[in-house]
Amino acid sequence: MNTQKVAVVTGAAGSIGMAVCLQLQKQGYQVVAIDKNKQGLSELQDRAANQMAVYVCDLLDPEEISQTMDSITQAFQRVDLIVNNAAIGPSMNSVLDTSAKEFENTFEVNWLASVELVQKALKFMTHEYASIINISSGAGLQSNPKRNAYSASKAAVISLTKSLACELAEKKIRVNAIAPGYIKTEMVAALEQDNKLDLDAIRKRIPMGRLGRPSEIANVVSFLASERAEYITGSVVTVDGGYATFNQIGDACEAKVIRADEEELHPAPQIGPRVVVITGAARGIGRATAAAFAAQGDLLAMLDYDAASVEQLKQDFGSQHLAMQVDITDEAQINSAFEQIKQYFGRVDVMVNNAAIADVFGPVEQQSLSGLRRIMATNVTGSFSCAREAIKLMPEQGGAIVNFGSINTHLPFAPRHAYGASKAAIEMITRCMAAELGQKGIRVLTVCPGYIRTPGVEELERTNSIDTPKINRRIPLGHLGKPDNIANAVLFLASDQASYMNGSTLFVDGGWSSFGNAGDASVQAA
Structure with missing residues (x-):
């Protein structure tokens, strides 16, 4: 019998997914990494301290999802944690330039794939402290122009989180969501490169004066999955540096205290008692x-x-x-x-x-x-x-x-x-x-x-x-x-x-x- 906890993470080849996989491995999980990016999964393997199970899977294909989850559950015979992280990012298209197909694909990956993974894993989630963590977005809580499909799908993820939390509580499975703000990811970097985001302006709009690090999302995943969070279910945890709190014209952070350098390197923690x-x-x-x-x-x-x-x-x-x-x-x-x-x-x-x-x-x-x-x-x-x-x-x-x-x-x-x-x-x-x-x-x-x-x-x-x-x-x-x-x-x-x-x-x-x-x-x- 496999006694090691098993964590299934989608979107594992992306910035946040990698950080989550590496953090969970440190916590003692057998990590099962899913992504359609084969090269990215190979890079994850290179960064991992121990062997990870990796599966190439396109979440736009329900048949691939089914086959992949069947392979995973047959191999490990248990699932203790699902982290639904995979997402199609914002296209930044106007209403007139957004097609129905864009909505369909976005919801297929960002919302429906999460349901499919849960359906396939449920009968294997029988161990104590089993948990599901959905990665939503601040865009699912606050509206933005030109993010119609993405924001709508992330709001749907939040609703799914709460309804699943109520349904699965009797199975002792907790379900929570994380709503990241602007995180220093490859997706955000690509939007900046395409002149669709002005990161300097965004930093000024964040009270903490910087974008978040992928590891900071991984830390919250680690907490919510642990027994320390045994009474937390149905919660939506905002991790955005205070972005959602600022509601006035002007900058939330003065230019002289912008902390962009901390987006790559975490400052040394305090030593000694607080x-x-x-x-x-x-x-x-x-x-x-x-x-x-x-x-x-x-x-x-x-x-x-x-x-x-x-x-x-x-x-x-x-x-x-x-x-x-x-x-x-x-x-x-x-x-x-x-x-x-x-x-x-x-x-x-x-x-x-x-x-x-x-x-x-x-x-x-x-x-x-x-x-x-x-x-x-x-x-x-x-x-x-x-x-x-x-x-x-x-x-x-x-x-x-x-x-x-x-x-x-x-x-x-x-x-x-x-x-x-x-x-x-x-x-x-x-x-x-x-x-x-x-x-x-x-x-x-x-x-x-x-x-x-x-x-x-x-x-x-x-x-x-x-x-x-x-x-x-x-x-x-x-x-x-x-x-x-x-x-x-x-x-x-x-x-x-x-x-x-x-x-x-x-x-x-x-x-x-x-x-x-x-x-x-x-x-x-x-």
Whole structure:
């Protein structure tokens, strides 16, 4: 029996495909590389540390796809990961110059071939943590002139991702999509050579001031395929340097800080522990996140409202870390806390805005204005103020801010009017900050948890405020998440592995935000 994980990657001879194949091989996968470019596959073999299985296949030909997948499944008897990366790129043709045949071919490769690969592989995807990752595009999220067929096909890929995530969850197969922005690929280089793209103008339009590297897409593939992402399905992960966050006339990045040199060579990573500030650090997700950063050797400044819990943090984490009682609705207390952080550590590398409170359950007419104001003061103004103070202490090479949204960001529900509104506000603040701070090397991101088994959720269960079995049936994966699921996502977003993610939102919700049907999302709810 083959015990090595098998990853099937299409478009393997292209820039991103090669990077994905090489990264997955490093992760211990048996990589099966598919492309119609025989010479490109040979080049991939030359670059690989170990032998890869390569298959020449034209994804415009359904019969070739069928034969190729039959050969692969017969040879390996398992498929653990499919990376649908192959695509026909944008032709940059006007509406009048775009034929129906162009649409047909583009959808055949970019969308339908993905369905065909999944159909042929499904009965072999029976091992734990099986996963499908579709490479979509920022063009599937934002419209552009002269990209009709390409953009439409990539939007279709995003929709397919979500519908497959809901359907395949009962088979314990997770499905996610990556939406790259402008990446330094052969495709992009060819468009520039044909005078169809002005890369200098594009760099100015990207808050981080550069195109992404293929390896930065491969890093996200590696994370989404891993057990660290076990509660992530149906998510669309934008990897674009903040391109989608900029919404005004002019340049997002000043010419003097354009980082085109970093498109080829990654700057040296920081050596030694980072300084990480976490609000709401005393329990639940905050506590799990603090423990995860500490386990990898980082230094923590932990802020929490509850005095007794802060004392417990001091005992549990040790004197190398800081634990402070802080009410983040009080700007003076925030300023004092960051002054202590400055004196103790001298800098901040990562800011995690986790602290939040929610509405009491009850009709809108019974909710007090003072209570609603405190929710906004804690969840929005407090988080913003902490981020502002952290930015002042971030080194010249930059840092990361991770804000907490929620599944209520885009799908608010009654009676939590203020909570949903506050989380929508947080995501927009993230995007505004990402657009402003990207050129300073500061990445700003949002993580959106679904229903997570925290002390707060357990209290709602005890008071019969929520119906957990009913909630489980609404979650495609069929169960609540764990605080560690969120901690793993935060660690990834704050890491060098997410180096081209800026302004992105990562849903960690078991597929909750992808389900749009009537009835139950899960028939095997825990």
